[in-house]
Amino acid sequence: MFSYVMRRLGVSLLVLLGASFLVYMLVAVSGDPLAEFRESTKANKDQLIAQRVELLHLDVPAPVRYFIWLGGAVKCVIPGQCDLGSTLAGQPVTTALSTAIPSTLQLVTGATLIAIVVGVAVGIVTALRQYSALDYTVTFVAFLFFSLPVFWVAVLLKEFGAIRFNDFLAHPVISGTAIAAVGVVSALVWPLLLGGSWRRRGITALVAGAVGAGVLYYLGVSEWFLYPGLGPVLVALTGAGIAIGITALLAGLQNRQALYASLTTVVLALIAMYALAPLLEQATLWLIVLLGLAAIGAGVLAGYLFGGYDRRQSMKAAGLTSFLVAGLVLLDRFMQSWPAYVVATRGRPIATIGSQTPNLNGDFWTSGLDFFTHLVLPTTALVLISVASYTRYSRASMLEVMGQDYVRTARAKGLSERVVVTRHAFRNALIPLATVVAFDIGQLLGGAVITENVFSFKGMGALFVTGLTRQDPNPVMGTFLIVGITAVTFNLLADLAYSALDPRVRVKA
Template structure:
């Protein structure tokens, strides 16, 4: 294993050297960095031209200039030496500093969208594969192709118009019209009917129950102005936690494993008790504190699952640990909701932002700052999810269909294994193998940035840095962008190969 990794890293380094040399020459040949100054009427034009020539080493031929750049870039390989030098841009700013700002903006913008697209897309794809040729399958297929064909700039502009401008206006008087309540309730009812299995009677019951619940919730939200002063409260928190406990147990252990179910429900009870005990601590929250609390919550859940015992403590621990984590997320969500009215007032009634990553000069505690970042990331995240989720849905559906028709799945069913065991333990893991390559490539694109989305929502990320570098014939930012993206792509392709061996024991990485 170790020798295989070393060989792959050496090969990757050679590929990186060759590719960076080609990219540098292409960038140098793409235009003249001095063209803007040559056509200028500035009286000190000659001095400015000489200064920029010295800054970019333009007196050196491009092939040799690459090795000047490479000498500075090699310093990035020495940790903690502060010797990394990727040159400067046309404004004299070090590229390493520009990269640091751009990477933060890009990761802030795209990471959440990509993770949600992966989780939601794979889940929907697997569900539709298990319900092949059903109304749900046809509906999801139609929506996937629709979202996949949407121009990202068009979707982003529509989101800014209706998801920010119109919604902010609606929040001033958040009364939901009765026709809208009826329409939304009918849509959710139809979705529930498509998801439901069995005879038509059961499907109509699912339609009616879902539509009635959605209509009641929306009417309550409209009547009480919940969107202005949101919150879950202990009752909704407890009911949601019980639903989470049943769902997690059904997926991870099966509802027949009563020990696992009781472990999860006990964890929910502990979470409800802590909901009343933690407010004073959460008022002083920091990011590190929340991470520590998340680790403690999972530890408590795992401990509860262990002490319940039974024939398979591992299932208890997994179910209770995951339930504890999700219960912690619900408590965190409720605390953010409690901070919403103050943030609404601080933004003068326009909380959903349309540009930028944060409100300039905005001051607030952990919860207010979190809401500020959330409202700025909400629309671009939705735009990226709508486009990305389609591909993951199609890939995961196709992979799952192929796996479910294999002989070993038929054998597992013939042995009398439950459908949950067949799907989760035998099919799901193998269905993820082809997706490892897709995810690895997408991670490289993630770091590269979403150029169009960054432009529409005014994020100065990696994509904008690359595009502006090309437009201005500014080679050093382009090379900085290339180095980061190339290293990320090579590393994650190596990780994809290692994930193959973890998902499928038949795949071995050999020296």
């Protein structure tokens, strides 16, 4: 294994060297860095040209300039010695990257996690219901999103997800047409999701349409959009649904101890919702992290105490349920700060540009809302594009696995469908997805260049575009170096993940 990793690292290093040389040469011939000075009428024109020539080493050929840059980049293996040059403004590239990387990571990490979870879940469900109306609908929608250009999706989100939605929040009056439309959409969507006989689908359509229209009507009458919140009733009902769903997925509803343990964590969350209210008023990030860990620990402890014939199943189901329900409590507390945040943003809470609201003064909850509202649109744009590929790959992989002999053998032994899908099929279906995830990390970083430009998000994308526009090779090469190392690293991790997901795979030196 060690020799294999070393060999892969050596090959990856050669790929990075070749690619970086090619990119540097392309940037070097893409324009004239001295163009802005050649036609200048300033008295110090010659001095400015000399400074630019010295800064970018323009007095030597481009290949030589590349090796000068490479000599500084090699020093990055030594802490504190990294030298990637300076931008035309005189700022060290390492300093520019230190401020740009966190913004891009926030955007790409959230988009990647959401796309993986949603795409894999939807792909597996459609595979299990192959050739159904749900399968055909998801296939059509997936190909539709996959074919959309990310810049066009971003512009549409700015128009309808921010500008018009902010206008609606100024006077949140829901028309009868909108209520009827939501009812019709609910009546069409839920029968697709639940399936069953035509009689069952008809009943589901009637109930879903009535509930969807009724909920939207209630939200409008109660002014929920101005003063949102979940409240204990909705937290309890949603938490109970989560407990039942997680237990059915991980342990099966026949494991009553796991179900009781999961439902107990919902009760504990409702108690903590009020008991910790004074503490949450002075919340910090580390306090929320500690409370999250405490919620997981309480769930695991509840599963251990309830025990059952498989204590590990009870602990996993209760721990995950506790974590998700704690997220509901956290969401409710954020919603309580929404009116103050709307006032702080002058009635325009959904941002269209930037990563934060200038001069915003607020507590942890207001700052958190500002963080999420600035991320919601660019993250959604990236998710809509990438979730389609995960859906299609996970569906194809699951269909292939479900037809294997060991799956039929598992069914022949009398195992439940839940056990067959989760323990035998799902893990093997993840093996091809490991490659897709590794490839998509680099693709998302590339897509973030366009998305950040549309939303004026000051990340690596903005740094890259500015460097190209001004014929400034150093920030371009710094961004490329980060993206290249990330792509190479995740591809190596994908290869190593094969042996972890499938014991039959062995890496030989």
